[in-house]
Amino acid sequence: VAVDLSDTPVVTIDLDILDANIERMQRFLNSYGIACRPHIKTHKNPAIAQKQVEAGAIGVTCQKLGEVRVMLEAGVSNILLAYNIVGQAKLDRLRRLAEHGAIVVVCDNVRVAKDLSAAFSKSGRELPVLIECDVGGGRNGVQSPAEAVDLARIIGRLPGLHFDGLMVYPITSSTGAFLTEARKVLESLGLPPTTVSTGGTAGARMIPEVPGVTEHRPGVYVFNDCLTVAANAATWEDCAMRVRSTIVSRPRADRAILDAGSKALSSDRSPATTPALQGFGRIVEYPDAVLYRLDEEHGYVDLSACTPGPQVGEIVSIIPNHACAVTNLHDELVGVRAGRPDTVFAVAARGALR
Amino acid sequence: VAVDLSDTPVVTIDLDILDANIERMQRFLNSYGIACRPHIKTHKNPAIAQKQVEAGAIGVTCQKLGEVRVMLEAGVSNILLAYNIVGQAKLDRLRRLAEHGAIVVVCDNVRVAKDLSAAFSKSGRELPVLIECDVGGGRNGVQSPAEAVDLARIIGRLPGLHFDGLMVYPITSSTGAFLTEARKVLESLGLPPTTVSTGGTAGARMIPEVPGVTEHRPGVYVFNDCLTVAANAATWEDCAMRVRSTIVSRPRADRAILDAGSKALSSDRSPATTPALQGFGRIVEYPDAVLYRLDEEHGYVDLSACTPGPQVGEIVSIIPNHACAVTNLHDELVGVRAGRPDTVFAVAARGALR
Numbered sequence: 001v002a003v004d005l006s007d008t009p010v011v012t013i014d015l016d017i018l019d020a021n022i023e024r025m026q027r028f029l030n031s032y033g034i035a036c037r038p039h040i041k042t043h044k045n046p047a048i049a050q051k052q053v054e055a056g057a058i059g060v061t062c063q064k065l066g067e068v069r070v071m072l073e074a075g076v077s078n079i080l081l082a083y084n085i086v087g088q089a090k091l092d093r094l095r096r097l098a099e100h101g102a103i104v105v106v107c108d109n110v111r112v113a114k115d116l117s118a119a120f121s122k123s124g125r126e127l128p129v130l131i132e133c134d135v136g137g138g139r140n141g142v143q144s145p146a147e148a149v150d151l152a153r154i155i156g157r158l159p160g161l162h163f164d165g166l167m168v169y170p171i172t173s174s175t176g177a178f179l180t181e182a183r184k185v186l187e188s189l190g191l192p193p194t195t196v197s198t199g200g201t202a203g204a205r206m207i208p209e210v211p212g213v214t215e216h217r218p219g220v221y222v223f224n225d226c227l228t229v230a231a232n233a234a235t236w237e238d239c240a241m242r243v244r245s246t247i248v249s250r251p252r253a254d255r256a257i258l259d260a261g262s263k264a265l266s267s268d269r270s271p272a273t274t275p276a277l278q279g280f281g282r283i284v285e286y287p288d289a290v291l292y293r294l295d296e297e298h299g300y301v302d303l304s305a306c307t308p309g310p311q312v313g314e315i316v317s318i319i320p321n322h323a324c325a326v327t328n329l330h331d332e333l334v335g336v337r338a339g340r341p342d343t344v345f346a347v348a349a350r351g352a353l354r
Numbered sequence: 355v356a357v358d359l360s361d362t363p364v365v366t367i368d369l370d371i372l373d374a375n376i377e378r379m380q381r382f383l384n385s386y387g388i389a390c391r392p393h394i395k396t397h398k399n400p401a402i403a404q405k406q407v408e409a410g411a412i413g414v415t416c417q418k419l420g421e422v423r424v425m426l427e428a429g430v431s432n433i434l435l436a437y438n439i440v441g442q443a444k445l446d447r448l449r450r451l452a453e454h455g456a457i458v459v460v461c462d463n464v465r466v467a468k469d470l471s472a473a474f475s476k477s478g479r480e481l482p483v484l485i486e487c488d489v490g491g492g493r494n495g496v497q498s499p500a501e502a503v504d505l506a507r508i509i510g511r512l513p514g515l516h517f518d519g520l521m522v523y524p525i526t527s528s529t530g531a532f533l534t535e536a537r538k539v540l541e542s543l544g545l546p547p548t549t550v551s552t553g554g555t556a557g558a559r560m561i562p563e564v565p566g567v568t569e570h571r572p573g574v575y576v577f578n579d580c581l582t583v584a585a586n587a588a589t590w591e592d593c594a595m596r597v598r599s600t601i602v603s604r605p606r607a608d609r610a611i612l613d614a615g616s617k618a619l620s621s622d623r624s625p626a627t628t629p630a631l632q633g634f635g636r637i638v639e640y641p642d643a644v645l646y647r648l649d650e651e652h653g654y655v656d657l658s659a660c661t662p663g664p665q666v667g668e669i670v671s672i673i674p675n676h677a678c679a680v681t682n683l684h685d686e687l688v689g690v691r692a693g694r695p696d697t698v699f700a701v702a703a704r705g706a707l708r
Contacts, residue, residue: 004443006441006442006443007441007443007444007708008441008708009707009708010708041650041651063650063651064651083602083613083651084602084603084666086600086601086602086613086666086667087360087361087362087600087667088360089358089360089361090361108603108605109603109604109666111665111666111667112602112603112666134605138609138654139605139611139649139652139654140602140603140605140611140652141603141605142605143605143606246440246441247440248437248438248440248466248494249438249462249463249466249494249495250463251462251488251493251494251495251496251497252497255492257493257494259437259440260707262620262622262679263679263682263705263707264707266616266620266621267620267621267622267623267679268616268621269621295493296395296417296678296679296682297395297417297418297437297707298493298494300492300493311465312438312440312463312465312466313440313441313465324650325616325617325621325650328617328650328683329682329683329705329707330705330707331705351617351683351684351685353363353614353617353618353651353684354361354362354363354364
């Protein structure tokens, strides 16, 4: 394809690494008999979702209705919408979208359950609902197995809904005990969870410690980034995404300025404390350079550990801290093989906030 | 206009505040006889740029060629492109765009000056060039008045270029002395700077301390945000932008989860240390609530200082940390008067990275 990789900033995806990442995660989950339902937030692109399905995924996970619409329109029709849907406009859209695919939703409170029931009770179909559980993640979700059971009983009685199981993110050391306790009570009540869904790329290795998982939702594994490397869930060689950027200024011997700032890389930080993982991304050609600050259009690089460093006009490749956030900032990702442009992936679900 | 402000997250701009902000800055700069050349990075929208021009701005400032193209197409034709242009693809685009408006560019090094000269020497027009000076900002720019003079002499001799003056961002306590020293030498060499351009909303108040400024480039003043309030450059009443967000979960008495995360608010942090300015934005209806963490689609709110706090389904309004970063994440900003939708501003230059 005709893409000028010297017109920076531009995001590339190494297709061989992408394919290997998809294959490796699918093989890992297959070995435990667990379905793969990847989260599309990392790529936001139907063609990559299709690659995941072709490799064996049972469907995908979306976070917002706008993402569901993009995936359905592209023919990816088995979708977990892993987000509480609140408000009439969204309930109406969900009901219409559910006519075009196998949609499962999540819920963590009675208000959402009742609203979903009101929206679906006259639709002629039962909406499958997973209960989101908060097991050490500190985000949303019911706070205890007892709360999960109470909500499951309510969902089980509400017209238009079908209690389908439990969902957690991330996997923690308490996840196994929480899910086991909830399942035991639910089974005794005649409400056995059909689906037990876990999430996360780094957490995938903990799956063997969690009894009863039926599906897993990894996201960033397709591309990987500094955060997955910092979590020991990938190596640099597994990182498929690069943000290519040009040195536009060398104001001092120890400083370079890049044409990639927070609009190209996002302001997402790395929690890592090792020098090689600090800053706003890893400059592949100059691993001792530190990308220590971003303005919107400027990246500040400290070259004191790698003088003389790159000169004005030189292009460098950055492995970003957070691939998902980078994808959301760009309209296109350029798939490359052996460094040459091969495919352009439109970020079709970019900015799908609603 | 038909916009459902309950379908969140959605960004609103209070038009009365917007108009007052534009008017106030223009009046301030008029009082010093300094031209206003606002930076479009905050709104990325031609209609708001036109408002600024109608209020008296001489033109606008852009950071990337894609932004220049959007502004030219909308009829805003006096543009400072405040960025080193590097690489043949960009030089070609710049030359074509310069046929359609009065474009001034900046430069801080010889390599960029020579490339600009090569691109414009046969164009039949002279490209005006400002020299970017780094006066305590620590970004790019020449590091001393002597360096500025050396580069001005080179630009003055290069075909296709016209040395037009000096540019700085931000204004620091050293800016006046730096510019005065550079101007003195430049005048003695027959290269007097026609333009002396300063930038920044918070820094505008320091203009009286800098002799010889001819134009100023404020950006975020049109909307303001937590960062301008933290810098004492605006009050909460001057903040025109809100990110409206729905409470989707109340997992605990002290925690609410919002449907606005880093994809709606950006991960830009506040440097403020006062509690009212910490976190990822200010929740107008619950100023004691702390938006302490963002995932891509989730905002985490600590309600321990304002129980019982909002319930699931309630909509809150967030003044973001950094309005420019928020604009870049959305396709539309909804102009409101007295809380009612009035206008939709397309974020036409969103993601213009090249």
